[in-house]
Amino acid sequence: MINNLFLSSSVACVTDGPGRKDEIERAKSEGKDLTKEEKQRLRKEKKQQKKSKEKKDDKASQENEKEKKPVTSAAPASQPPTKPTMQKAPSAVPATAPVSVPASEASGPADKPAKTKAELKAERRARQEAERASKQNKKGETGQQATTSKPKAPPSDLQPVVKRLPEHIQVDNPDVLKKLAKKLERQQIPLRLDYGYKVSLFSHLHQYSRKAPLTQQLSIPSTVIHPAIVRLGLQYSHGIVAGSNARSVALLHAFKQVIRDYTTPPNEELSRDLVNKLKPYISFLNQCRPLSASMGNAIKYIKKEISNIPSNCKEEEAKSKLLNDIESYINEKIILAGVAIAKCAIEKQKISDGDVILVYGCSSLVNHILCEAFEKSRKFRVIVVDSRPRLEGKEALRRLVQKGISCTYVLISAVSYILPEVSKVFLGAHALLANGYVMSRVGTSQIALVAKAFNVPVLVCCETYKFCDRVQTDSFVSNELDDPDDLIVTRKGTTPLEGWQNESSLGLLNLVYDVTPPDFVDLVITELGMIPCTSVPVVLRVKNVDQ
């Protein structure tokens, strides 16, 4: 951080040492928030300096644009007013406002970041307006020059990532809950309430009941949310569509429907308006069931495609382009990736004759691989391990037996009995984290542990679109809590737990995901090849550079 400050001060050619040092001291004394804002502002200034060097002729027009536009008092913190900020001219009130705010001790801490954030937002908006205006002024080729200059900047400097924590792991923070409630009110989406006693270790996560679906509070017909999305949300919350591939594909199909039914309102641009239309849908789906990593990546892709639509494109063309993009995403990342993974696994002899393969739960990819291998006449048999309360293994069992594969079925508590017979373990994944951990259905890490104890190789099959940037070392900080009433349902019908709500010291825990450490996993099969677990950040970096 100190380096950044010195760099920026040298770039801005300011000799006002004491003034700058005052700022730094104040920044340090105020703590993290302000330094973050400082960092953001300084980074922006650096970028602006670079751009100003490239397009010198536009600088004047930009300044003119900025001075003409009626911006808020805090807005002109872009290029010309930054100099007065540095010089600490007392008359440059707006630019010093972010700095003078912390000086005024009267304002409470909650107002401070809000104010500076609003000011920064206004600054950013003003700058974007200016850039768009400058783009319209220039010819096409300079526009391209501006856009190509942008992507070059990020990979070259390793910027500190200023992340905002996702809301769904901050349930114990009342401020975050208030913000969420306000956001949902604005988007006219009902807020889903938590249900039942939450185990104290997981008080930072949501816990919903399946008996109270979100749609009960929606009016029919809902004006804000597209009916395809409502249907999808209901399918998610009831578990009708489950499994990360299925959820992503369903989401993309629903978005295709939304795009088909979309018409651009007058005086709006498709690229910006459609993204804004999608936001409440995504909040709604998030309320129905927290988004999976694969869905998050798909949404990022769609948003990027939408915002990359040139403004002079006609609506029909734009819509058909988007539909094609989504189609190709599904095709490449999911279907063809699955085919490639199956081919890789079979040809490289990962499934050989006489194998006894253990699978857990129902992973569409693993089922696909096994069915393909069976069709290529490999002789093997499968052991399906299942666990309460979801009992997804029954579905996998059904699919495999219908193909003609000979199967055995056990519950997860019997896995140490059956493991001496097993030669390989194939597991599916929900997401692969950047530190090499595998996030998957709860119970996967247990199977990997026992397989390691018996020296049985563990292979994880995962498409690359499920790789995500997050890091996690245990299953507590970020997880999903399912309906605790699921544990009450047993085969016998009754259980002593039925009155669990009345017992004050009894809690039920129904986890959905867990993370498997990379030392339990021997190989990850992706469509890019067979990689060790620890190569995930390499793949992510390569993908980012490509885009």
Place this chain on the structure above:
Amino acid sequence: MPGPYKETDLTERVEAFLSDLKRGGTGAGPLRGSAETARETTALLRKITAQARWGSAGDLMEIIRKEGRRMTAAQPSETTVGNMIRRVLKIIREEYARSRGSSEEADQESLHKLLTSGGLSEENFRQHFAPLKANVIEAINELLTELEGTTDNIAMQALEHIHSNEVIMTIGRSRTVEAFLKDAARKRKFHVIVAECAPFCQGHEMATNLSKAGIETTVITDAAIFAVMSRVNKVIIGTQTVLANGGLRAINGTHTLALAAKHHSTPLIVCAPMFKLSPQFPNEEDTFHKFVSPHEVLPFTEGNICKKTDLNHVPTFGKSFSDLDISSLSFFFFLNTSHFSLRISGEILSKVNVHCPVFDYVPPELITLFISNIGGHAPSYIYRLMSELYHPEDHEL
């Protein structure tokens, strides 16, 4: 006449006990705990000693061995029966030796004595001693009082092992562990996580009992054992049998729990009274495991657990799929079939092997401590205790 009447009464009792044993071994969990089985076995053996016709100690031992073989054959997995029989046999030997005036206990330890005095002990049991009967019955009464106090003896040690604000994990249902935790909860506050242990879900009953005693309890599924293990301070479990090498034959799922505890270096404590110690070794592959009906795991009829959800909110199936036009992608979709009560029909079931083992073997390397009614021991000490409880010639009934 008193004689034959007593005998028929005795045989009736024995037959009733045998049929109880056979019935009690169904997968729904023992109808009674091991402690009661041990008590009933010992009471029955006392009755046999009192009422059967025998002349010398050797005769009595033969009778008991015969009955013992029948009892263990009725329910091989109920090892407490065999253990009690061996205890009583050892009592008889001791009483006999005391009546004769020599002390035999020291002989087994010296290898030289073992080789030289090999064949002598066999014939010695033919002598008749009048007070032998009374002595044996008295000794069996002592054994019975010891059996009655085992759970309390173990529970008394609880405060030595549990400190406050701990998180303790357990699996399934064990009366010994329940008493242990309840005793500690009187003075200390701690949190218990119970793994429910499918398919019989005995953990549910354990959790309700513990929460009624005021202990903070959480029920988790078996699949989440490794996921939550990193926050657990101790694992305390009960067991069905303690094997001669210090390993366990415990309820299925215990091996996974022990491996997870080892991975996180969490101590694994086994609360087992001494009557569960059995001189068997775990190398008999075929007889070690016990299986129950696969119906518990995969029912024969409707193959799903139907959740009581309100189906009014779920849209009709056919319409949604035709709209989405994903018929070719159907293999991606996991359709939670329970909502539409799709059956796993008989033709699928006939092609599938389903296993439902009841027990798990836990090797002694994964166990940290045994807590029994005579104190705490390391697993490597178990073989020594065995030599105190049973005579080596009784290991094979």
